[in-house]
Amino acid sequence: MNKHYQSVSAQLAMIPPASRGTTDPSKHLRLVRNVWHYRFSIGGVRIQRTTHERDRARAELVAQKAYADACTVANGGKLIPTLSALAAEWLDVRGPAMSKAHVNGVWSFARDHLYDLGELPISELTTERVELARNKHLASHSPATTNHWLRIIKLIVNWAVRREIIDRLPWKIDMIKVQRRPKTTLPIELAKDWFVAMDSAVPNSPSIGTAVRLMFGLGLRESEASGARWEWIDWERRTYTPGVTKGREASAIPMPRWIIDHLSPLRRPAGLIAPSRRGKQMSSSYANKAISVANLSCGISGITPHRLRGSFATLLAEEGTPIQTVQQMMRHKDVKTTMAYLEVNLGTAAIAQDRLGDRLGLNSITARSAPSDLQKPRLD
Numbered sequence: 001m002n003k004h005y006q007s008v009s010a011q012l013a014m015i016p017p018a019s020r021g022t023t024d025p026s027k028h029l030r031l032v033r034n035v036w037h038y039r040f041s042i043g044g045v046r047i048q049r050t051t052h053e054r055d056r057a058r059a060e061l062v063a064q065k066a067y068a069d070a071c072t073v074a075n076g077g078k079l080i081p082t083l084s085a086l087a088a089e090w091l092d093v094r095g096p097a098m099s100k101a102h103v104n105g106v107w108s109f110a111r112d113h114l115y116d117l118g119e120l121p122i123s124e125l126t127t128e129r130v131e132l133a134r135n136k137h138l139a140s141h142s143p144a145t146t147n148h149w150l151r152i153i154k155l156i157v158n159w160a161v162r163r164e165i166i167d168r169l170p171w172k173i174d175m176i177k178v179q180r181r182p183k184t185t186l187p188i189e190l191a192k193d194w195f196v197a198m199d200s201a202v203p204n205s206p207s208i209g210t211a212v213r214l215m216f217g218l219g220l221r222e223s224e225a226s227g228a229r230w231e232w233i234d235w236e237r238r239t240y241t242p243g244v245t246k247g248r249e250a251s252a253i254p255m256p257r258w259i260i261d262h263l264s265p266l267r268r269p270a271g272l273i274a275p276s277r278r279g280k281q282m283s284s285s286y287a288n289k290a291i292s293v294a295n296l297s298c299g300i301s302g303i304t305p306h307r308l309r310g311s312f313a314t315l316l317a318e319e320g321t322p323i324q325t326v327q328q329m330m331r332h333k334d335v336k337t338t339m340a341y342l343e344v345n346l347g348t349a350a351i352a353q354d355r356l357g358d359r360l361g362l363n364s365i366t367a368r369s370a371p372s373d374l375q376k377p378r379l380d
Contacts, residue, residue: 029059038063040070068121080121080165083156084114090156099223100284109152113137122157127171134173143176150175183341184302186216186311194294194303201293207274207282208290210262214274215287215305217259219312219330222305226282228273233263242331253329313341 029036032050036059039048047070051062081089087110095103115133117125130153138146150173160166186194199209211225220228224242232243238260239252255263263273276282287305295303303311309330316326327338357363 029056029063036063038066040067080123081160082119083122083125083153084110084118086122086160087114087156090159094159101223105148105152106156109149109156113149117153122160123166123170125153125157125170127173130171130173138176143178147175147178183310183314184300184307185314186300186303186308188315190298190300191216194298194300197297198290198294201290205277205290207276208287210266211274211282212287212290212305212308213259213262215308216312217256218253219309221309222287223284225305226272226274226286229271230268230273231270251328251331310341313338317342 028039029051030039031037034054036051036053036056037049038051038059039046040063041047047066049066051059053059053062087106091103091106091110095106115136117129117133120129130150134146134150137149141149154169157166157169161168195209195213198212199206202208211222211228214220214225214228215222218240220242228240229243233240233255234252237252238255240255241252266273272279272281274282276286291303291305291308295301313326313330316329317323323335323338326342327335330338330341332338354363
């Protein structure tokens with residue numbers, strides 16, 4: 001197994017219980033005539049017993065076992081894992097098949113953001129309890145980040161639902177409404193200068209410039225660009241088919257002439273298209289410095305590897321490519337995901353409206369000769 005995923009359960013076990021959650025049944029121990037008793041509720045049924053122990057440490061073990069046994073009985077004999085244990089199991093089982101960024105999100109959640117839910121059996125994650133934990137997260141994080149926290153916990157518990165450990169998600173919570181922010185698109189008018197500035201920022205690492213061009217010209221993700229291979233190019237058909245993608249999709253992407261012109265002098269029969277200096281795949285965030293320098297040089301903000309992929313989709317749509325085709329080239333299963341990448345260009349819409357008016361014979365001569373500000377090419 002990859003080192004990135006080794007001993008996940010052991011590492012999580014080393015996290016102090018206070019960090020993973022404090023709803024352990026041992027917290028409900030009480031002393032009665034020098035003997036510890038436990039009391040907790042499962043499915044609305046209160047369970048109260050004596051541990052027959054005078055030592056608290058031994059009493060805690062008895063209480064924990066009683067709680068686990070009660071959860072098993074309440075679920076028809078199936079053992080219900082705690083959220084902490086389920087997250088560790090997800091990382092061990094699902095982690096090797098997921099992207100590093102995806103795994104890091106779940107790992108961060110399991111390590112730092114379980115709040116009072118960590119030691120609860122997942123069947124006990126009620127709407128009220130999850131909402132309270134979400135509010136704690138919201139106190140120190142943005143609404144968008146808090147929505148991502150909710151997606152992660154749903155991902156983990158829905159995995160248990162698919163495995164029939166529990167019948168359904170035991171809570172129902174809506175996402176927080178977040179104000180939509182305009183997405184940055186690399187302007188066509190500045191693209192050439194932007195690439196020149198980007199190349200000058202890493203003169204000794206030309207592979208970075210090649211990988212960034214693959215993001216913008218083919219819509220590849222950052223990891224897909226660094227892992228791109230020569231044998232996945234069909235030079236006769238001028239297409240590139242990503243061999244390893246996030247969603248395991250294999251769709252051919254037409255290569256524009258400028259990408260072919262850039263790659264032709266570098267052409268090899270096989271191997272990585274943009275290797276590191278050591279000949280291996282470049283590590284994550286390899287393009288951050290070059291992109292930041294290019295943004296500063298051209299007076300642009302917000303261009304990231306992810307927005308280069310968004311620029312690819314937006315510019316294709318503006319040139320009249322059907323949304324279903326853009327979806328296929330982006331390798332999205334749902335067209336709604338593709339639409340979320342697109343940024344509206346009101347200038348393009350205004351031009352289309354005036355062309356329609358001309359065809360209808362409704363535009364005046366003055367209107368045709370004096371285009372509005374919305375019709376001017378977008379520079380930001």
